[in-house]
Amino acid sequence: xxxxxxxxxxxxxxxxxxxxxxxxxxxxxxxxxxxxxxxxxxxxxxxxxxxxxxxxxxxxxxxxxxxxxxxxxxxxxxxxxxxxxxxxxxxxxxxxxxxxxxxxxxxxxxxxxxxxxxxxxxxxxxxxxxxxxxxxxxxxxxxxxxxxxxxxxxxxxxxxxxxxxxxxxxxxxxxxxxxxxxxxxxxxxxxxxxxxxxxxxxxxxxxxxxxxxxxxxxxxxxxxxxxxxxxxxxxxxxxxxxxxxxx
Amino acid sequence: xxxxxxxxxxxxxxxxxxxxxxxxxxxxxxxxxxxxxxxxxxxxxxxxxxxxxxxxxxxxxxxxxxxxxxxxxxxxxxxxxxxxxxxxxxxxxxxxxxxxxxxxxxxxxxxxxxxxxxxxxxxxxxxxxxxxxxxxxxxxxxxxxxxxxxxxxxxxxxxxxxxxxxxxxxxxxxxxxxxxxxxxxxxxxxxxxxxxxx
Numbered sequence: 309x310x311x312x313x314x315x316x317x318x319x320x321x322x323x324x325x326x327x328x329x330x331x332x333x334x335x336x337x338x339x340x341x342x343x344x345x346x347x348x349x350x351x352x353x354x355x356x357x358x359x360x361x362x363x364x365x366x367x368x369x370x371x372x373x374x375x376x377x378x379x380x381x382x383x384x385x386x387x388x389x390x391x392x393x394x395x396x397x398x399x400x401x402x403x404x405x406x407x408x409x410x411x412x413x414x415x416x417x418x419x420x421x422x423x424x425x426x427x428x429x430x431x432x433x434x435x436x437x438x439x440x441x442x443x444x445x446x447x448x449x450x451x452x453x454x455x456x457x458x459x460x461x462x463x464x465x466x467x468x469x470x471x472x473x474x475x476x477x478x479x480x481x482x483x484x485x486x487x488x489x490x491x492x493x494x495x496x497x498x499x500x501x502x503x504x505x506x507x508x509x510x511x512x513x514x515x516x517x518x519x520x521x522x523x524x525x526x527x528x529x530x531x532x533x534x535x536x537x538x539x540x541x542x543x544x545x546x547x548x549x550x551x552x553x554x555x
Numbered sequence: 556x557x558x559x560x561x562x563x564x565x566x567x568x569x570x571x572x573x574x575x576x577x578x579x580x581x582x583x584x585x586x587x588x589x590x591x592x593x594x595x596x597x598x599x600x601x602x603x604x605x606x607x608x609x610x611x612x613x614x615x616x617x618x619x620x621x622x623x624x625x626x627x628x629x630x631x632x633x634x635x636x637x638x639x640x641x642x643x644x645x646x647x648x649x650x651x652x653x654x655x656x657x658x659x660x661x662x663x664x665x666x667x668x669x670x671x672x673x674x675x676x677x678x679x680x681x682x683x684x685x686x687x688x689x690x691x692x693x694x695x696x697x698x699x700x701x702x703x704x705x706x707x708x709x710x711x712x713x714x715x716x717x718x719x720x721x722x723x724x725x726x727x728x729x730x731x732x733x734x735x736x737x738x739x740x741x742x743x744x745x746x747x748x749x750x751x752x753x
Binding site: 349488492512513515516517521523530531533535536 | 673676677680681683684686687691709712713716717720724
């Protein structure tokens with residue numbers, strides 16, 4: 309069953325003559341283990357779509373359902389709770405807290421959710437190890453490379469065991485090599501760890517890591533392509549490689 | 556041309572017979588899937604090189620069939636190979652089949668131009684996907700040359716994708732402009748201008 313379903317999502321900013329349609333009746337659904345890239349020129353509605361899917365903004369029309377719960381039916385408090393427990397966010401600029409080290413940053417979502425500090429730490433260490441930063445756990449963001457900081461952000465996105473990970477230009481601030489590594493890691497998050505991953509990107513090379521690419525144009529889905537073979541078949545290969553490069 | 560020169564180079568590296576030469580060629584281009592050369596092409600090329608005096612048969616096997624001849628490069632062959640190395644390679648980016656397809660889509664109206672662009676884009680993404688998977692599988696410690704070749708392919712596909720984006724964005728403008736028409740030139744010899752009497 310799909311983890312997230314969007315039905316006829318529209319978003320209009322402003323009203324009357326000055327109204328701008330940022331998103332125009334977009335429908336999509338993403339399954340567990342699936343890695344979907346959303347592409348399109350700037351201003352095509354990519355970020356608006358991601359914000360609506362993550363419950364960060366409310367649609368003018370249409371619905372988003374996560375685990376079968378319609379976001380529009382939830383109160384603000386319920387929405388916040390659902391966001392914290394079911395959705396992990398990854399941003400272009402990592403958004404790590406400078407004074408906290410890698411473990412403290414990664415543990416933040418569960419700490420905020422009231423999990424005991426020792427348990428939150430243990431969960432964070434597990435995810436940092438999985439993303440290849442087991443030996444950097446005590447480093448602060450300024451002691452890590454950009455690629456490593458994004459790995460911490462991915463561990464932080466996964467620490468609450470969300471069903472869905474939303475990534476907004478996750479490689480926008482990285483060099484080619486780090487971008488490839490982060491894209492491969494997001495693929496692993498989906499194909500091996502069973503999360504649904506939706507990533508907005510403008511970089512074709514990064515989009516090519518996905519299982520499916522959705523092309524937005526003028527706020528609507530212009531085209532969609534399913535890439536074969538699906539990466540799930542390469543999962544073992546990716547795992548082997550991650551071990552080989554010692555991450 | 557490049558196969559012929561590559562064969563010269565491989566024979567310069569060490570004399571071999573046709574079958575070995577084909578395997579060596581495949582290895583250096585990164586596999587049959589990248590650049591498939593049929594045995595017949597190898598043998599005809601070798602025959603031509605021999606005729607031109609660029610290679611010679613160094614040894615023959617017992618049954619002396621063409622498969623058993625071991626070829627080596629002559630001094631003239633080495634000279635030809637060196638001059639190939641010394642000359643740059645010309646790329647042919649302006650001879651593009653997709654461009655031709657798009658122009659004829661616009662000229663005939665037999666397909667929806669956007670659809671033609673999207674079909675191409677989907678195929679390029681599939682190629683990019685396959686190439687990145689292949690690159691991921693390659694070991695940078697032992698297969699760096701292959702990775703560099705994959706990088707070349709990846710960069711070209713990326714460039715093609717960016718180009719399609721530009722085309723899609725400007726499609727309406729292109730449609731509004733007249734399609735390139737041939738210049739009509741009168742056939743035969745130009746008529747003599749009448750010389751006016753002074």
